[in-house]
Amino acid sequence: MTVLRARVLTPRSPDEVLWLDDAVIRINPGGSIEGVEPYAGQAVDLHLSTGVLTPGFVDSHVHYPQTRIVGAASGPLLQWLNHSTFPEEQRFADLEHAREVARVFVSALAAAGTTLAMAYGPVYPHATDALFAEVERRGLRVIGGPVLMDENCPPELQIPAGPALASLEKLADRWHGCDGRIFVAAIPRFALCCSASLMAGAARLARERGWWVSTHLSENLEEGRIARELFSAADYLQVYEDAGLVHRRSVLAHAIHLSDGEWDRIQAAGAVIAHCPDSNFFLGSGRFHASAAMARGVPIALGTDIAAGRSFRIPRAASSAYDSALARGTTLTPSQLFWWATRGGASALGHGNLGAVEPGFEGDLVWHDLPAWVDDPVGALAWILFDADAPRPRRVWVRGRVVWDRGQNTGYPWETPAS
Ligand SMILES: [Zn+2]
Structure with missing residues (x-):
């Protein structure tokens, strides 16, 4: 049993957070939170005498x-893919390169306080294998897979449906469900780079094997026009509906x-939206219609x-989500953003046991600094979500195990020596 004493900020609902000024958190040897109670002189292993403890963040x-x-900065989307992204992703044909970047990527997630991520790999299955090995070693959680592409991109990045899906099954045989932390997803990258048969095959396999599916939907107007033309579809969503990719695990x-x-x-199908506002700003893609999704309970x-x-930091995404919604006339509350960043995001990704500092939840925690003058949940949310000058988390745990410690990792994660 590990016993922490700390100030706690945790989400109760999209409208409510719980603030505990001086609490004791008991984490059992399996990594679950067994108790959260007021401090009353109990023996503790670790007193986090400053700052505040929140659940880990979820990057969808x-x-x-x-x-x-x-x-x-080579956007908008289609130019950015061709100029910056596809050349970089081709480098992952080299396994050593994939391993090296996986180390930095996992460090960057942990240093950002992200404990669960849905991660897209490059097309090469060995590169996602390297990512899963690093996640396994470092103790984080991931749902992921190689992107699937068989059309309209550099030939080096195209893998036909047969071999691509066969190697995805092999990857899943090795990793899916590993330690309850690693899960495989089928990821046809987006309609422009995928044949109808690749998307349908991926959807079928995911359904049979109980995997998540993920793809990009209607990010950019030009992309949407091309998708509709390529598939003679009435709208973009129909392309994915026809492939069987729109459902509760999408x-x-x-x-x-x-x-x-x-x-x-989307509402009727029960699909989940990954809202990425900072990306939308940087590529000039447009502004997400938050109220359309929220009104329908998506x-x-x-x-x-x-x-x-x-930025790898989900609080920065939350801050951009606030700006993006406000520009469309919707004012989001800090508690709503905190919910999406933690418990709501985890639940949307099928992890109802993550995202709160409460008994029964997993011990995935982030210890944040707080300025001395902040002593309430309103101030703490303002600092954590919106103050871009707030430092990186001091310490991050998954299942009660430290996965990032700012004191042990000097500077930035890319300076962390491989160990
Ligand atoms: Zn993306």
């Missing part, structure tokens, strides 16, 4: 092979330019969308 959409091209990234009818069908999780997004 991040590209591991784009770790080295954050800030590549994570659709961006979902910016959608009609009311498409929103109604589950939303936040995504950094590295490298179109410019």
Whole structure:
């Protein structure tokens, strides 16, 4: 049993957070939180006498092979893919390169306080294997897979449906469900780079094997026009519906330019939206219609969308989500953003046991600094979510095990020596 004493900020609902000024958190040897109670002189292993403890963050959409091209300002989307992304992703044909970047990527997630991520790999299965091995070693959680592409991209990045799906099954045989922390997803990258048979095959396999599926939906107007033309579809969503990719275990990234009818069908299907506002700003893709999704109760999780997004930190995505919604006339509350960043995001990704500092939840925790003058939940949310000068987390745990310690990792994660 590990016993921590700390100030706690944890989400109760999209409208409510719980603030505990001086609490004792008991984490059992399996890594679950057994008790959270007021401090009353109990013996503790560790007294976090400053700052505040929150649950770990959830990143619902991040590209591991784009770790080295954050800030590549070559948008909008289709130009950015051709100029910056596809050349970089080709480098992952080299396994050593994949391993090296996986180390930095996992460090960057942990240093950002992200404990669960849905991560897209490059097309090469060996590169996602390297990512899973690093996640396994470092103790984080991931749902991921190689992107699937068989059309309209550099030939080096195309893998036909047969071999691509066969190697995805092999990857899943090795990793799916590993330690309850690693899960495989089928990820047809987006309609422009996928044949109908690849998307349908991926959807079928995911259904049979109980995997998540994920893809990009309607990020950019030009992309949407091409998708409709290529597949003679009435709208973009129909392309994925026809392939069997829109359901309760689908994570659709961006979902910016959608009609009311498409929103109604997403709601009916129970699909999840990965909202990546900083990426949307950086590539000039447009502004997500938060109120359309929220009015229908569509589950939303936040995504950094590295490298179109410019920070691994989910609080930065939350801050951008606030700006993006406000620009469309919707004022989001800090508690709503905190919910998406933690418990709501985890639940949307099928992890109902993550995202709260409460008994029964997993011990995935982030210890944040707080300025001395902050002593209430309003001030703490303002600092954690919106103050871009707030430092990185001091310490991050998954299942009660330290996965990041700012004191032990001097400077930035890319300076962390491999160990
Ligand atoms: Zn993306």
